[in-house]
Amino acid sequence: MNAAASNAATPQTCLFEAVGLQKEFDDGRVQALRGVDLRISEGEFVSIIGPSGCGKTTLLQMLGALDHPSSGELKYRGKSMLHGLDAATYRAREIGFIFQAFHLLPTFTAVENVQLPMLETTTKASERRERAASLLKSVGLEHRTDHFPAKLSGGERQRVAIARSLANQPSVLLADEPTGNLDSENAVMILELLIRIHREQKMTLILVTHDLSIARQASRMIEMKDGRVINDLRGALRP
């Protein structure tokens, strides 16, 4: 569903609802999530912060239907993500992923990387190409469309990855340490780009980081420790 359209109709729709969410690995020897209760509304910009191993990336995996919780309930727009959603369709149409290591495919050019998610949703090759080019233009990379990832700088690669995450007009952007592999100048640029997209397209942005200064850019900051939410701050967070 298009974020802008749905947001205009019901600006405060509950997008995600987690109740007692738990995730165990290694036959229960590792407990990544120990009962997370959470509600995220449509159009929010939420940062999730915490030290390494606190469960923030695991929570992001659950929200993106990359993995199943061991117990508890997780709903998207009121539907159970375990039983009511087709994970592949959900990932293709509702979610845009941005990774710390960019994860562009090296054998495809920038414009081809952006087209990859569209193979599941857009039949016409010309439409895919056109939309990918327009997305690259929107992130300021119209001059780099036919470059392979190896020929792009870190900041440019992440901008291609952001364009790819927007390929199917998702409702939610899930960003896992999106500035973690960038220098400070590029980190600021990427963060500004994400905030701009969130504002202009009224898109829900959930950003995982361990950097407090980045987390404070969000309108809501969830702090995690040992697999639990220990703080949920809303409002103006900038120091």
Add this chain to the structure above:
Amino acid sequence: MTFPTIIVRGLMRRPVRTGLTLFGISIGIAAVVALVGVSRGFETSWNVGMRTRHIDIVVSTLGSGITPKPFDASVRDRVAAVPGVTDTCALFVDFTSVEDSPMLIVSAREWGGFSWNHLKIVSGRMPNDATEPAVVLGRTAAETLKKKVGDPIQIDIRELKVVGIVDGGALVENGSVMLSLDLMQEITGNEGRINIIDVRVKPGSSEEEIQRVCEAINRVVPEAKAMSAGEHIASSEAYRFVQAMSWSTSLLAVIMGVLGVMNTMLMTVFERKQEICILLAIGWRRRRIMLMILGESALLGLLGGMVGVLIGVLGVKAIHGLPGIRGLLDPDLSPRLFVTSVTISIGVGVLSGLYPAWRSSRLTPSLALQG
């Protein structure tokens, strides 16, 4: 960008490995083309030889050996007396080395028999009578043996003279050394023995009629077997053994190809584990991932098949040019064989890709967020 582009790019990631795998399959397919083409070609050229001599039925003891076992020459009279038989010609045929040539057909024919009639003299003449110590050579046999009219030629332990070079109208005939039956019997110590009787029936007889004559001959000649000319070589145990060897050697080569492709595709899946997880994370269905891997292995098969056909054809041409083989083979390099070979190769690709494709579809997309 289309889905096939993605498949092609997958193979281009590691061009050297792709090239080596492709070479592996192509060797297997080349073996299919060469071995099957040669064995089928042998059957075809043998049958053409039969048709050229207007032979309807062959009576022989063609069993597991490459040449038929000799039997008493009086069998010919019993065959000639069978109703429906219009003409017969007794022969003593041997596959043997002649001078420097490792394998030639030495075909001794009853003097005055119809099996001499279709031979056209290219140079020289025919032997004067059944006892003249002379041979005529088929054109290819003359080239292979580097003989011309007037040259001596050693058959078994006797030195004979090449008196003529002939065109027999068929590869088997042109690759033969021909002499009179009486002379051959004397040279080899097989007086009164023959090993083949060529039989003609009434012109225009149907296959059923020919079969009935065969059955009638078999009733009166228990020491040999009558078969229609078309069945003769195909039913030979030696030929069937050669064919089985061709297919089993080809199969072995193809199995090596399967293992090569499977190994490559498994390595691809392991190497691209994270990439596959990223594709799953951005919304690709598992089915599409499987199709991508299967597509890559099928494309490897297709390309390997095409290269294999090319190598096979070149290999067969090279074998065909060898001095000892030239007169014996007219390899069957028909489009049907090429299509069969490429189809087998694509099948090899798909088969080899099944397990890697299944493995790839089992990966969990959460791996995309690791590393």
